Amino acid sequence: MLTAQALTKRFGDHLALDGLDLHIAPGEVFCLLGANGAGKSTTIKLFLGFLAPTAGRALVDGVEVAADPIRARSRLLYIPEQxxxxxxxxxxxxxxxxxxxxxxxxxxxxxxxxxxxxxxxxxxxxxxxxxxxxxxxxxxxxxxxxxxxxxKALLLDEPTSGLDPQASADFHDLVARQRDAGAAVLMATHDLFRARQIADRVGVMRGGKLRLSFDAQELSAQDLEAVYLQAMVAEPAPLRS
Amino acid sequence: MSRMWTLLGLEIRLAGRDRVLVWLVLGFAMMAVYGAWTGARWRVERAAAIATVAAEVEEVMAAKREQFANAAPGEIPFAAMPQVTPFRPVLEPGPLAALSIGQAEAYPYAARMLPLSDETLFDAFRLHVDNPAVRASGRFDLALVIVLLMPILLLAATYDIWVRERERGIAALTLSQPIPPAAVLATKALSRILLVLLPMVLISAGALAAFAQPHLPGLIATAVTVFLYGLFWIGLAVAVNVVARRATTAAVACGALWLVVVALGPALALAAVDVARPPPSAIARTNALRAIYLQHRAEVRARPPMAERIPAPRIPDRLRVFMTDIVRLEERKAPVLAKYDAAVAERRKWLDAARLVLPSVAVQDALDRIAGADADRAIAFQHQTLAFRGQTRRWLADRFAADAPMTEADYRALPVFRFREPDLQTALALDWLVVAAGAAGLALFALRRVRRRPLLET
Amino acid sequence: MSAPRVWTVAATQLRLMSRDRRLAWLTGLLALVMLASAAVGQSRNAQLQADRRAAAAEAQEVWRSQGPTNPHGAAHFGQDVYAPVSPLAALDPGLSDHLGVAVRLEGHSQNPARERPVEGGAALSRFGGFSAAWALKVLAPLMIILAGFSTFAGERSRELLSQERAAGASSFTLMGGQLLALSTWAFGLVAAFTAAGLALVLANGAAAADMLAALAMGAAFFLYLAVFVGLTLAASASFRTARAALVALLCFWALSTLAAPRLVPALAEQLHPTPAAPVFEKAVTEEAKNGANGHDPADKRLAAFKAETLRHYGVTREEDLPVNFAGLALAFGERNSTQTYNRHYARLFDAYEGQARVQRWVALAAPELAVGPLSMAFARSDLDAHLRFLKQAEAFRYRLIQTLNADVAQHKPPADGPYLADVGALTRHLRFAPRPAALGEVWTRQRANALVLAGWAALAFALAGFAGLRLERPQ
Known part of the structure; x- marks a missing residue:
């Protein structure tokens, strides 16, 4: 449903997104983790067509966003932090x-x-x-x-930051319901704990690159934190690509 | 106290680095110079028009001299009849006329007068042939720059004097130091007074000095007026800043207040006076006076022809009768004129009252007075001219009584009109008081607001 | 751009505007002062009209009650005529306060109009008066700016824009909706103004031409406000911060509505100077005395005319003429002085026209300079209307004076004194009835201003559309 093929975005000298390949199927939740400036929001904005890719393609339900952003958006829902x-x-x-x-x-x-x-x-x-x-x-x-x-697809940009735990849990329930109804969900977040709970897959970004991605259920919460912190400082040993 | 100095030093350094302030002051300087130049040009034109009028006397006298020269020995030429002695009382523009054109175009500035002239002696100088569209738009003189444009520039320099820091979060840091908030605000205002207002005061006085005739007291009065008016606007910006939370809100509020004080307020005040005290009908007055004149003429024509005295006096008796008739005619006209003049004066009193509530009008009034372009001066000229006419009539009556026709030498010893400047100080002091009270009121408002509510709470 | 989405945006925006209490209050207040000023203007105009009608009757009565009098004496006594009052001047008084309302028609001279309402003022009079047209020219644009500057600019507006775009509307569509909403607001205000104009016309005899004039004023003001709608939204979409958009728009507003209307006439006067009244008068007198070339003295001309007349009647002495030569000489002199005056006034009016031309050119940079003259032209409170009145008064004066002179020519004075006549009866057939210019004529003179306004509005909307497209373009 949401597909990125070698999706790249450069702002002048700064490489904000570096050859992202990603596919999120209907009924799947993909959580993007990463520090501020890692490229999460850039990815979402490329799927929305707010940014034009320097190279590569973003597709929503088979529609290339850069070619027909309005049609792509008719299949999307975007929820930002605010x-x-x-x-x-x-x-x-x-x-x-x-x-x-x-x-x-x-x-x-x-x-x-x-x-x-x-x-x-x-x-x-x-x-x-x-x-x-x-x-x-x-x-x-x-x-x-x-x-x-x-x-058909939800683009969520840190939607739960600043929410109290109850509201945050409620929101995730709602997302889960959409997923169950067949929506593909791409969620950028800092919340490792929630990400593990809701996501089918988790990806960690740094410096515009997707450093690793894995099935959320394969790790415990502690392991996830360890992997995340490691991914933040160095090129990680691939657990599973 | 030393903390205040530190603050002031910092403010001055910061403001000094703000390029915008330099541009604002430069913009003001350009407009002030242009305004003063416009005013100076106007003064030259007015002086030329007055010279043309004054020269008319010389033309008449040349014709009279010719008559004297051509008169046969013992013959008394018409030029020797004193009732046609021409006078041209004129109102010279003041030395600082370049400051403001004010009301100088709304009142006659000269009179074509014979001792027996009627009330129309000013009429020729109430006529204008320049484009009314130009006049309706308002002259671009130094007063306009000061009254209308200086506030915009001052507000542009001060509208975010406090909110800016608040928005950027520096305010909390400043206020967390042991300094009274009112002192912080006062220091900020002081820095703008020193860096923006004072240069504007000096520029106004400088531009005026460059284009007007030397007149130190007037220049000082101008500087005081500009300074007080500037204080009012800086006070307004401070008052807005203790209320507004965001720079955009402050900008909108300052803009709206500017509009109210310099445009909407005066416009509505003018409309209110038009409703409450509309101008009396000048055309009805003219018709009434003409009807009185016709009646008088009919009476004079119906009189049997006058028998001449023997031996005939040197000045014919019909001229004496003519003078008596004129005086009687004027007595008949007096009630109509008095009623009209009273209505005009009443209306002017209402117009004048607007300056008690609108500092912009008070400043315009003050600048008009300093420039000698105010209504009071123009009206004083009319009154003094009419008084002078009375003087020439007494002079004429004496000549008639003595039966003394004019000689060429007599024409060199005529009564002379000398304009006495009306009192300036009282009215000027009132204008200053209004503006100063406005500034003080705003400062007081800001101070009370700061005392009642912490500066970051609004 | 999708039409249903544009409607949705516009309808929502209008609902938001109606719920913005400050804006609603300001709009209500603006409409109220506008209508109140129209009502006050109407009552003032009614007063003026009654005043002038009474004065005209009184002046006629004064003229008639001169009794047996010498017709040339009557020509010197003169007759007063008064400028008409236009009903739409209650909406836009234009130059009314600066124009004389009475003209003294007398022999030998063409007088300018006297009794300008602005005379006898005080410091307050230097500030312009309030009128419905002023509210639309100055206040309404400011309100459009305040209502629209943050539509697309500023952090929150940008977030909202992202969501609206994510929901499926292009920025161009959103811009279309916003343009429609703000234009609707402006239209409402202009509609109130036009309705007030139509009501004024209805209350003053319901002339069809005046109704059309009211509609034309409304249309011009709508174009003018559309300029500000377009520019406001264009700036809002082009500047990142709301503050920058506001500052830019306020600068344009202040320059266009406050500075330019004051600066440009001064500039125009410098380029096309006009003389002071005494100087003008002296020049005319001089020329009447010495001829256009300065070497053709009036007495020489009169002598030639006399010789010509004697030849015409085949006599050698004035006493032998079958007519009164004094009357012919007066008519001859009147013709000459009138030609002299006409030449000088034509030159003066050319200078006025030159000044108006400068203003029209600068209107390319400041739309207030196009809508101001256009509005007062249709309200018939502008210089053209005044000059038209003056020209008609002059034509009437010439007929009146020459009628009197012709009567003098037909009657030789009796031996025991001057010739006396009943001038009231003599001139009974002469009535001054000024006619306003036909609407088509006003339109012809104002076409350029209308074009400038339409051009501005088109440009402003194009800029807004372009800014909308640019917002859509991915970075």
């Missing part, structure tokens, strides 16, 4: 707005209210202005959009 919504609109109004922008076939308030509730937003909050929402509530509006859109 879900920015129109503060003076209610949760539902925001969802209607974004659903219409995404040309969701049924963007009726009734259906979208159901989507919001499915995303876990309390019914009392649906008609409240977003300016009073917590960060977790905003993320739920984002997920509701994924539900409404029937997104």
């Amino acid at each position: 879900v920015a919504l129109h503060e003076e609109l209610t949760g539902l109004e925001n969802l209607v707005y974004f659903a219409r922008l995404g040309a969701v076939p049924d963007a009726s308030p009734r259906r979208l209210t159901a989507c919001l509730e499915e995303a876990g937003l309390a019914p009392t909050a649906v008609h409240r202005r977003v300016s009073g929402y917590s960060k977790g509530m905003r993320q739920k509006v984002g997920v509701a959009l994924a539900i409404a859109k029937g997104a």
